[in-house]
Amino acid sequence: MLGRHIVVFPSEIVDMSDAIGHPTARFITFEGGEGVGKSTQVRRLLTRLNRAAVAAVRTREPGGTPKAEAIRTFILQGRSESWGAGAEAVLFAAARLDHVNQLIAPALDDGKWVLCDRFHDSTRAYQGLTGGVDETLIKALETLALNGRQPDLTLVLDMDPEVAFRRLEERALEAGLVATGDRFEKEDLVWHRRLRDNFLDIAEANAERCVVVPADQSEDQIEDMIWSVVHARFGDQIASVPR
Numbered sequence: 001m002l003g004r005h006i007v008v009f010p011s012e013i014v015d016m017s018d019a020i021g022h023p024t025a026r027f028i029t030f031e032g033g034e035g036v037g038k039s040t041q042v043r044r045l046l047t048r049l050n051r052a053a054v055a056a057v058r059t060r061e062p063g064g065t066p067k068a069e070a071i072r073t074f075i076l077q078g079r080s081e082s083w084g085a086g087a088e089a090v091l092f093a094a095a096r097l098d099h100v101n102q103l104i105a106p107a108l109d110d111g112k113w114v115l116c117d118r119f120h121d122s123t124r125a126y127q128g129l130t131g132g133v134d135e136t137l138i139k140a141l142e143t144l145a146l147n148g149r150q151p152d153l154t155l156v157l158d159m160d161p162e163v164a165f166r167r168l169e170e171r172a173l174e175a176g177l178v179a180t181g182d183r184f185e186k187e188d189l190v191w192h193r194r195l196r197d198n199f200l201d202i203a204e205a206n207a208e209r210c211v212v213v214p215a216d217q218s219e220d221q222i223e224d225m226i227w228s229v230v231h232a233r234f235g236d237q238i239a240s241v242p243r
């Protein structure tokens with residue numbers, strides 16, 4: 001498993017502070033299993049980009065627009081579970097189409113970078129490869145929902161699901177909650193191990209777009225790794241700023 005990690009170390013950061021032009025808006029997605037710390041890293045990258053004078057917005061899937069948030073609530077409450085993975089793939093795609101048309105595409109066209117917590121690779125991994133939905137349907141739904149937009153970079157946060165679930169439980173305890181698990185969190189460990197492998201396969205098959213980030217490290221270390229990846233890709237558009 002480890003051999004498949006693509007790690008870019010902070011020492012590879014190139015100082016491009018003199019090279020800031022008018023930035024081309026970039027679309028960056030964050031993917032991975034449950035509890036790997038995506039949301040924290042989306043927030044951290046947003047802050048760092050803003051400090052580098054890059055206009056950026058943060059959003060999430062399913063969700064990001066009122067219609068897509070309504071679909072999110074419906075799915076995560078488990079109300080579509082009995083409809084099967086195929087119908088859920090259709091629901092995620094419907095939410096995504098609205099999200100792309102109403103938020104993602106307008107922001108990019110306006111010159112803003114978009115950071116999205118989950119996107120189409122989640123449908124590929126959860127409903128397609130892990131849920132068994134036929135690849136032809138997944139591809140057709142992608143064509144519909146992406147509407148010609150593709151992420152420029154996908155960061156796949158990778159962690160042993162057992163460790164991730166322990167962290168989720170600890171966080172719930174700290175917040176005085178009982179970790180009950182939503183629609184997908186309650187699947188068993190074997191399922192989540194398969195999901196992890198499927199995300200790694202997606203990253204391997206799309207190596208020009210995806211970078212696997214080992215997520216079992218401190219938040220600061222992960223932030224630095226992500227910043228070095230972003231800077232290596234788009235450094236001609238952004239200044240190098242410290243954490």
Ligand code: TYD
Nearest residue numbers: 033034035061062092118119122123126184
């Ligand atoms: P969320 O609470 O946002 O989980 P996380 O913090 O792990 O992102 O719930 C989103 C859930 O929906 C998560 O279990 C992954 C799942 N999902 C899919 O199954 N398919 C999809 O296309 C998307 C976007 C999410």
